[in-house]
Amino acid sequence: MSKKLSSLIILGASGDLTSRLLLPGLGQLLDEQNERHLQLIGAGSADWSDDDFKKVVDTAFTAVDCTGPSGDHTRTTASYVNADVTDPLVLQRLIDSCDAAPAIYFALPPAVAVAACKALEQVKLPAGLTLALEKPFGTDVASAEALNAQLARLVPENQIHRVDHFLGRSTVFNLLGLRFANRMFEPIWNAEHIEKVDIVYDEQLGLEGRAGYYDTAGALIDMIQSHLLQVMAVVAMEPPSTLGADDLRDAKEIVLRATSLQGGDASASSRRARYTAGEVDGREMPAYSKEPGVVASRKTETLAEVTVQIDTWRWMGVPFTLRSGKALAERRREIAITFKKANRVPTGLTGTEHPNVLRIYLAPDKMSLELNVNGPGDPYELEKTQLEAMFGDGQLLAYREVLAGILDGDPSLSVRGDSAVEGWRIVAPVLEAWRADEVPLDSYKAGSDGPAKWTRIG
């Protein structure tokens, strides 16, 4: 069988993203793709030799049981360059050393990634070059637009992958299958039948030493502006005719363009809080403000909640609430779709009628549907019951999907330039209101469900 040649350059190869997420994802991909011959070149600030980098690759590949010949080829031929990747001459040399038009992955701090893109303007670029950029993509509407324009000077849009690894999660595919392959859901997937949609991504983890990045971002930018709005777009989009990049991304973009803060009121539609010292799952956690590297006066939130509206015929009047936070009691990752109550329950049926709620859980991937049934005992008495189903095994790492898209030149699961800008547009008034202190920064004890006065969503 002839081998498919690909070259991947990782800029920032000695960083956390590379070792913890990119290389394991690559190992899993290569383990399944024996026809691929991947040339891997790492470049970074650490003073490593080729052998040092090969060891990092080997550790990551071994952790995901990558044993096939493709993985072996990459782990034995990987090379590393210790250099400043914002230097055009360095970038030219890296590109020239590739066997095939490479994909360049910017696993760099965002400002350095922007500088490296700028440097690429002085480099002779091969046709077919692919660029993969991490979040955060810009810091506001203007910078995201400027970065889009800068990238457009380098390669066409469909060769730019703005990575959102949430879109690589099997849950997003599961959602598409559930919505669009079942007659019973799509006809009621609208404002006539749905009361509200809550998308929750609560973590037990705290800062985990990432103050440098997180303290300037916070939960709103880290999670809601990018990942959760993208997931919302998949929940709310019109049925695409194919899962091709254009159809899927057009459908998401239409949702995002129609999205704005509920009632146009940033203060009333958002809440923020920060954790104080506590215990999470038996682990002592210091107050966020006392974590090394945190500047307490920045008032960075570790829990954010925003309610938006989608001004389309399908969704008029349905609130979509997006929430994410750290150091919380429960690891809760779910999309909860709450249906309106039945128009009328016949006189004679007793018990409390609960709304039907469809819950789609992320990692482990499963769903549950809450129904009112005549339970055991009194046949006239309603009880809430839950139908549960597991989705496909969901064992694939999100970055395996991300890298497959990049190496195969399929941008379906990456964020298009216009959608990246929409994400900033939607949250901009909230950021402004928070900076102006128009919304109080509440506090919650690490290991609790959030501030006591907040009502639980979902």
Ligand code: NDP
């Ligand atoms: P790190 O700081 O761990 O890694 C970046 C690497 O790039 C470091 O090794 C850094 O070296 C190196 N570097 C910085 N400037 C240069 C330069 N001019 N030339 C060569 N190397 C340079 O960051 P992460 O890996 O955590 O993150 C990278 C990107 O991925 C960020 O955009 C982040 O937001 C995103 N991301 C990260 C995730 C994670 O879990 N880590 C998850 C999702 C996204 P040095 O340390 O010496 O400066």
